[in-house]
Structure formats: structure tokens, C-alpha cells
Amino acid sequence: MKGNVIEYRGYYAKVEYDSEDRILFGKIEGINDLVNFEGSSVEEIETAFHQAVDDYLAFCQEAGKEPDKTYRGSFNVRIRPSLHQAAAIAATKEGMTLNQFVEQSIEKQIHAIG
Numbered sequence: 001m002k003g004n005v006i007e008y009r010g011y012y013a014k015v016e017y018d019s020e021d022r023i024l025f026g027k028i029e030g031i032n033d034l035v036n037f038e039g040s041s042v043e044e045i046e047t048a049f050h051q052a053v054d055d056y057l058a059f060c061q062e063a064g065k066e067p068d069k070t071y072r073g074s075f076n077v078r079i080r081p082s083l084h085q086a087a088a089i090a091a092t093k094e095g096m097t098l099n100q101f102v103e104q105s106i107e108k109q110i111h112a113i114g
Contacts, residue, residue: 006046010069011053013037015045028052031068077102 004015006026013026024045025038037052039045060067079087091101 006049008050008053009057011056013049013052015049028056030071031056033068 006013006015011031012029014029015024015026017024023038023040024042025036026045026049027037028035028049033056035052035056037045037048039048057067059065087101087105088098091098094101096104
């Protein structure tokens with residue numbers, strides 16, 4: 001999965017392959033709007049992604065809409081109630097808020113993956 005995520009102008013997309021139609025395709029991740037793109041080669045998919053981002057930003061400007069920012073720093077996570085409780089207790093023991101504890105835990109995991 002590492003090699004199939006592309007970035008342009010702060011927007012990200014995961015590229016996938018449809019073996020039936022023999023095309024590469026993706027969508028801009030982390031925004032509320034649905035913006036898809038496709039191509040038949042690496043060059044085409046990159047160009048299509050760049051065009052999709054540029055078109056999205058132009059559309060937002062024309063519509064007087066603020067473009068969604070990818071990853072605003074807030075998200076909902078669904079976990080088992082027992083894990084939620086354990087995390088809240090661990091955070092309290094460490095003198096942290098639950099948000100601080102979760103942020104630190106995510107950072108540790110990201111650094112461990114490298």
C-alpha cells in the first residue's frame with residue numbers, strides 16, 4: 001500500500017487498479033466532496049489526479065466555497081468501550097487528556113513504522 005498513495009498541493013489519493021476495466025483510478029481523500037479520477041498509465045493517473053485537484057480548487061473558488069482541507073486534525077474513532085475506558089484511565093494516570101494520550105500513542109506508532 002505504500003507505493004499507491006500520491007500527493008499534490010497538500011491533497012492525497014490512493015490509486016487502485018480495476019482488472020476488469022484495466023484502468024487505474026482514485027479519489028481525493030480527506031475531503032467531504034467526492035472527486036474521482038482515472039487513467040491507464042502511471043503518467044495518466046498522476047496527470048488526472050493533478051487535474052482533479054486543480055478542478056476542485058477552481059470549482060470551490062467559482063462557487064465561493066472554502067475548499068476542504070485534508071486532515072483538519074479532528075476525527076472520530078470507534079473503539080470497544082473497554083479500550084476507551086482503559087485509554088481514559090491511562091491518560092489520567094499520565095496527567096494527560098484523552099486527546100493528548102491518543103495523539104501521543106499515534107505518534108509513537110507512526111515513528112515505529114518509520
